[in-house]
Amino acid sequence: MTNTVIPTYGRLDIAFTEGKGAWLTDINGNQYLDALSGIAVCNLGHCHPAVSDAIAEQASTLMHTSNVYNIPLQQQLADKLMQISGMNQAFFCNSGAEANETAIKVARKYGHDKGIDKPVIIVMDGSFHGRTMATLTATGNPKVHDGFSPLVPGFVRVPYNDMDALKMAVGHWPEAVAIMLEPVQGEGGVRIPDADYLADVRTLCTQRKLLMMLDEVQTGIGRTSEWFAYQHADDVLPDVLMLAKGLGNGMPIGACLISGAAMDVLQPGNHGSTFGGNPLACRAALAVLDTIEQQSVLLHVQQLNEQVTSGFKQQLANIDGVTDIRSFGCMFGIELAIPCAELVQKALDKGILINVTADKVIRLLPPLILTTDEATKMVDLISELVIGFLANNLAKSEV
Ligand SMILES: Cc1ncc(COP(=O)(O)O)c(C=O)c1O
Structure with a gap:
């Protein structure tokens, strides 16, 4: 067959x-x-009644309109995400790769707004960021690149959990606009960096006016016992935070959250998604966040x-x-x-x-x-x- x-x-x-x-x-x-939860997706287990009921009710009320109209559930979800993350604004999409694509666009636009024609994003060995062309380029695994060259320009790679290498790269690349990393490398083998690594990356980003872009697609939404892994560190708030997987507990939804230096970079017409943040997906995500809190x-x-x-x-x-x-x-x-x-x-x-x-x-x-x-x-x-x-x-x- x-x-x-x-x-x-x-x-x-x-x-x-x-x-x-x-x-x-x-x-x-x-x-x-x-013991895998659909690779860190079904954080509340399969078919959690609070999530299934919310989806069923929303599915029989209103599933999709369009982002050309106001979507109150999207606003509600954004408000809730800001409350638990300390970030300021959200863009909604459908997957981790799309959340990361959004972040990459934010970084490039941030560079162009500063007069940098060929912005460079610093990424890590052993990382995983997705399978679209830009996110597979950002991914630090040669197997993921194989057969898909030419890769997307504008990425340089350093060893993970190595502040000296990172500082050297920042010094070497005046066009650097952002550092993109996972707080724990999941696909890379559950690699946990030193306790002060994220705080040091934050300090470096602030000093050098780089965006700190945290891929919490796998670590986010409670997986590490905080809502987000950066909340284990003192005084770390990223400029860009990428989420998906556990946010919908199986309903496809991703989000790119921004704060600090990443604010006001994306303007009307710069980015969009047909499905991103539709009423059905947002209702599911709201039920997930409420359940994590209540239980x-x-x-x-x-x-x-x-x-x-x-x-x-x-x-x-x-x-x-x-x-x-x-x-x-x-x-x-x-x-x-x-x-x-x-x-x-x-x-x-x-x-x-x-x-x-x-x-x-x-x-x-x-x-x-x-x-x-x-x-x-x-x-x-x-x-x-x-x-x-x-x-x-x-x-x-x-x-
Ligand atoms: C850290 C990280 N980023 C991004 C992705 C890609 O997410 P998606 O498969 O939803 O595009 C994954 C998927 O495993 C991931 O673990």
Whole structure:
């Protein structure tokens, strides 16, 4: 049979029909613990009733008009996002890549407004920003670039979590207008920078009049136990903040928030989107934010972090071949000494959904509403899997 879907994804041979909380059911009725949340999307679990009800009600009232008219729900969502982020204004779109595209346009326009003809954006090794031409160029992974040259000009790259390299690049590029980075690199392998890194980047941006552009597509909306990861640092507010994934809990919606030096850069006619911020998507996002607040989800994430991190450390820290155990809120990375992509299928066979990124890092992004029992189950299943895998494969790899 001809495949009528372009085969851009390496898909696992499974399909799901239903989801509830942290659990998915496949077409044969088997249940799986979802430790990935659709890659940091279903933060409130699958089909959270508050979100599903809001969507159902809005779908039967008004789904879409156009951005040529006022959209009160969009205004309401923008107000709420400003309240929790400390930012000033939002542009709404449909995905993380689009939120980042918006940021890139803000940076370039900011440069042009200052008389810089060829603005340069500084980006990071190991980053992931999306699959459109500009965002894949910004992405620090050669595999994502392969076959798509010529890439978009105006990006230079430095090592992540290296202030000296960043300062050198800023000194070297007088056309630099912005620094774009993730507060924790998710796709890059759950890489957590030094505690003062974000504050130092903020200071550098302020001193050199560069926009600090934080890609919180994966880390935002409670994933790290604050609404946004920069809120863990003192006195850090980005100029541009990019969001998507967890904002809609499965309803596609992205946002680019601005403050400080990024204000007043985009003017009427500079940017737009047909679907961006339509009533249906905004209603879903409002329900997500209200639920996180009402159910004290941020506090729960902190507790989950402590439980899961200590569970993994107890079971895995002394195992040969486990080189690191990292966590930040509900982002967990277990790094092994050997490539371990095959663990994804092995985990599926045991009834749990996981991800492997950067070849050797098991990445877990469970729903933020995971119960204590489910968290214990996740730690036990993954630990058993890792121990068995290393026992069978570590020695072979050393031969
Ligand atoms: C940090 C980050 N930025 C951007 C993106 C791209 O988002 P989307 O796939 O919604 O375009 C992702 C997706 O994984 C991401 O993790």
